[in-house]
Amino acid sequence: MAHIEVENLRRTFQIAVRNPGLSGAIRGVFRRQSEEKVALDCISFQVEKGELCGFIGPNGAGKSTTIKILSGILVPTSGRCEVAGLTPWKHRIKHVQHIGAVFGQRTQLWWDLPVTDSFDLLRDIYSVPQEVYKQRRDNLIDILDLTSFLATPVRQLSLGQRMRCDIAAALLHGPSLLFLDEPTIGLDAVSKLAVRSFVRQINQDLGVTVILTTHDMDDIEALCRRILVVSDGRILVDGSFEDLRRRASAGRRLTIDMVKAATLDLNGLPGVQITTTNAGRCVLSFDPIVITPAELIREVTARVEVADLFVENAPIEEIIANLYAGGSQ
Amino acid sequence: MPGHGHINGMKLYLRYVSISIRSQLQHRASFVMMLLGSLLTTGIEFAGIAALFARFGTLRGWSLPEVGVFYGVINIAFALSEGFARGFDTFPAMVKSGDFDRLLLRPRSLCLQVAAGEVQLMRSGRLLQGGVVLWWSLSNLHLVLTRLGSALLAVAVVTAAVVFTALFIAQAALAFWTVESLEIMNTVTYGGTETAQYPLTIYRPWFRRFFTFVIPIAFANYLPINLLLHHSAPLSAFAVLCAAPIAAALFASAAMIAWSAGVRHYHSTGS
Structure with missing residues (x-):
């Protein structure tokens, strides 16, 4: 038997609804309104x-x-x-x-x-x-x-x-x-x-x-x-x-510090987008399956003079957001 | 987990108490100040009562030393239950902050954990003062304590302590539903103490009935102490000695039922 067994676990909460304004607050004293919020929607797993x-x-x-x-x-x-x-x-x-x-x-x-x-x-x-x-x-x-x-x-x-x-x-x-x-x-x-x-x-x-x-x-x-x-x-x-x-295929980030602030030309680089630019710093997002980090770095260093760069994974919130957008479809 | 190394509830409670006392004694100056403050406030309170008696003589036939017996017994009992169950008094804050979850994660009775959560030594000021007033009153009345008299006195103190503790528990149980409306309960706990410091006969009948049948403080106040002061027949003394623990136990059971219902409610709402 598994250490933890969870089957169709569901949990809802009653959240009190407060109407705005004084009249709403007074009405709330006499007639409580509440709505149901689903915190856990039938989850199952084993550990x-x-x-x-x-x-x-x-x-x-x-x-x-x-x-x-x-x-x-x-x-x-x-x-x-x-x-x-x-x-x-x-x-x-x-x-x-x-x-x-x-x-x-x-x-x-x-x-x-x-x-x-x-x-x-x-x-x-x-x-x-x-x-x-x-x-x-x-x-x-x-x-x-x-x-x-x-x-x-x-x-x-x-x-x-x-x-x-x-x-x-x-x-x-x-x-x-x-x-x-x-x-x-x-x-x-x-x-x-x-x-x-x-x-x-x-x-x-x-x-x-x-x-x-x-x-x-x-x-x-x-x-x-x-x-x-x-x-x-x-x-x-x-x-x-x-x-x-x-599952998430959220892609990665390439952060570049340029020696001199310049506009980076992304022509011919599939799926690469500029996320933010600030003075000499430019953050690119890319999908490592479409273009490998090595290839992208080679291309970028050829186009602008780079002082420093690093590659990182997309932040957790973004992966989750992408996952969730995919999950609800 | 009975068996080797098991520590029973009472022993565990004493461990909590000793650790709590040790940590309070670390701040020696503040401890002494609090103790003095507690002695002073309760001392002034009785001085105020004495001043009123000096002006008006008696209170519906009760003399100052007679009222002093009521006052002493109730204050000793209240100090005991406050010392024992102070954790229940500050319990609403614990529910509000979510610290109650921590107690649920430990394999011990929740009541024990709450009661032991905060033991206050400074409260011994009231205990001391109650003892002094009781001793002064008894010696002024030239009352020689017979065995029956001592039993009545002990039953009065224990019954009152149980009733006050049950009130604290009931008040804490209410916090599972609402944190805001606890002022109402304070009128019963602290108001109840104020009331019980005097013989119940000075109050109106409905008020007396409330403190006999709803909150059974009469079993700790008027019934035993009246017998003690007026040397009534041993038979009625025996009846009170039997009835008081029963009344206290019933009231405490009601408080525990409310407490369990509160815990169940907490389990199902999580807040």
């Missing part, structure tokens, strides 16, 4: 033990709703969901013993307590035997390099330090499933890399199943073999990173 899955999608797509249902915080309107054979919202206490959760926006630790006290309290909450706890804790402190700020109250930690502590705290009870909701949001480059390498490590070494949501395409590229693209409460793509690129 095997030890997988590392990334959920991406624009804000309000349904990522958080999915995680909230999987972790037992929210009850779905209809549909089936089982995690390790348990229905999360029916067996809350039993279920949450085997999951860990990290929310990038919000700490799970006690604001005023030193990190070690938070850890000790979690040991008691999850009833982790002292021997097991000590070994696990020391191991996490070692890997995540927490030693220097263990005695610091959580409120005084930097965001990167806090995130590392949060991840350690979510693993103290040895969960078999870890939810990471935007774990790299707001982190500096060094912390991001540290978090990524740690997530990869616990997935590979400990076999922990990881469900990750992010807006950072680099997180996905560095970590996830499998990606689920969610938009408007539906799963648009469920596959590998390459699948996603192929």
Whole structure:
């Protein structure tokens, strides 16, 4: 049996409708009007033990709703969901013993307590035997390099330090499933890399199943073999990173810094378009299947004097937007 | 996960408390100031009552030391339940900020987690003051506490503490539906305390009935303390000793039902 099984999961919310103006507000007091918003529209998927899955999608797509249902915080309107054979919202206490959760926006630790006290309290909450706890804790402190700020109250930690502590705290009870909701949001480059390498490590070494949501395409590229693209409460793509690129075919960007501001002539370059120009900087979008990056660079350097250039993938929002436009057709 | 290493709810609650106290003691100056402030405000309150008695003599036949017994018992009980269940008082903010989700992710009773979330040592000022007023009143009345008298006093304190805690829980449960209209509940919790500091006989009948049958504070106030002060027959004392815990338990059960309904509502709305 798969670790996570989700079948036709549907979730709607009642949103209160407020009429504009004073008369509307008064009317609203006596007669509440509400309309139904679909957050999840019959989604189905399975996750095997030890997988590392990334959920991406624009804000309000349904990522958080999915995680909230999987972790037992929210009850779905209809549909089936089982995690390790348990229905999360029916067996809350039993279920949450085997999951860990990290929310990038919000700490799970006690604001005023030193990190070690938070850890000790979690040991008691999850009833982790002292021997097991000590070994696990020391191991996490070692890997995540927490030693220097263990005695610091959580409120005084930097965001990167806090995130590392949060991840350690979510693993103290040895969960078999870890939810990471935007774990790299707001982190500096060094912390991001540290978090990524740690997530990869616990997935590979400990076999922990990881469900990750992010807006950072680099997180996905560095970590996830499998990606689920969610938009408007539906799963648009469920596959590998390459699948996603192929489905999206959103193309790439070539940014050129010219030595002298000039107009770039794109004659004879199929499918290449100028996205923005600003003084000496010009951004071109192109489809690597129609014209290879090497070919394009050769052509461009032949036409203008180039000081610097780099190629990058189209931003996530654009891929999602393209996907969504394709999905609704 | 029973068995090896399991820590029961009570023990866990005490761990929370000890950690919370330790962190509060770190800010020693602010702790002392808060304690003094709490002592001063409650002290002035009773001084005000005493001043009124000095001017008017008695209150519908009750002397100052007699009212002092009511006042002491209720304040001790309120301080206990405020110390124990303060987390419920600040609970609406927790629902609003979404921090309640964090509690749902932990394999423990939600009530325990909320109650233990915030334990305030500064509130011991009221406890101390209530104790002093009670001691002063009893010695002024030359009341020798018999075994039955002590039992009545204990039942009064425990019943009041349970009723106040249940009120805090009911108020918190309301926060699952609405965060704005909690002022109304404050009139019942804090208003209830104010009311119960005096013998219920000084109020109008409908008001007395409300605080007997809806919010059973009479079982912690008038019924046991009147018996204590007037040495009534042991039989009626025994009846009160039995009835008070039942009334408190019924009221607490109603609050817990409201709380569970609130949690279910939260599960289904997520906000």
